[in-house]
Amino acid sequence: MALNNKHAVVTGGGSGVGAAIALKLANDEAKVTILGRRDKFLIETANKHKNIGWKACDVTNANDVEQCYTTIRKKYGKINIVIANAGAAFSKPFHKMSSKDVSSIMDVNLLGVFNSFKYALEDMESGGWGRMIAISSTAGLKGYSYVSAYCASKHAVIGLTKSLAIELAKKGITVNSICPSYIDTPMTERTIKNITKLTNLNTEEAIQELVASNPQERLIQPSEVAETISWLCKDSSNSINGQSISISGGET
16 A cells, blocks of 8 residues: 555654655655754755655754644645654763753653654544654663663653553554664664774674674664554554564564
8 A cells, every 4th residue: 555645754854764764655655754953964865755855843842843844734734644763862871870861862752752743643633544653662672781761761652652552542543663673873873983982892893782682683774664664654554553563683
C-alpha cells in the first residue's frame, strides 16, 4: 500500500536516521515535511526527493511546533503521520551530572515527542486515522552505565507511547516506539570519537565496545529503522499498537 495523500512529519529529519525515514516515506508516495534546527541539513535532504519539504522548528518549544504545523499544513494538508525522531544524547557518570543535564535531555527526548504528537492529534482524530511513532532506544528497555539521564528519557518516551496508544486505540490512531541499538549515524560517530578521546581505544576497538551487547555484533543501519517505520505506517499494521519494537540483533 502506498502512502499517497498522507502527510508525514519527521522531526530531526535533516540527517542520519531521520533523513533515511523521510526518504523512505517519500518513496512510499507520502508527502513529507522534515523538521529540525539546522537549515543546511534540512535543505540537503529535501533536495533528494520531490515529495520532501522542510521547515526549521525547535520541538522543545510548544509554540514553535504549533506555529510550524499551521504553516506546513498550507502545503501538504492535515498531518496524518508523525515520526518523533529528534533526540539528544550524552555520556556522563551520575555523580558528575547536574539537574540541568537531566532537564535538558528530557526537554528534547521527552517534551519534544510530546509536542510533536500533541499538535497533530486534532488532524488525526478528525480524519479517523493516524500514526504516531517515537524513536526511542534499547536504552528505553534496559539500563546502561554512564547514560542514566538518557536511559531515563527513553524509558519515559516508552511510557508515553504505551499510555497514549491505549487512550487513542478506538480512534484509528496507533502509537508505537522503535528501539534501536547503536545506529550507523553521525551521532554514533561522535560517540565513537568521544570514546577514543577518553580511552586508549582506537576507532575499530571503540566500535566493538558499542556493538558488544548486540548478538550480531554490528551497528544497525538507518534503512532498517526506516523500513520498520514504513511498515507501521501502512494499514497492514493496524493492530500494532502500544509496542516498543527492538531493532538490536537480539539484544536483551
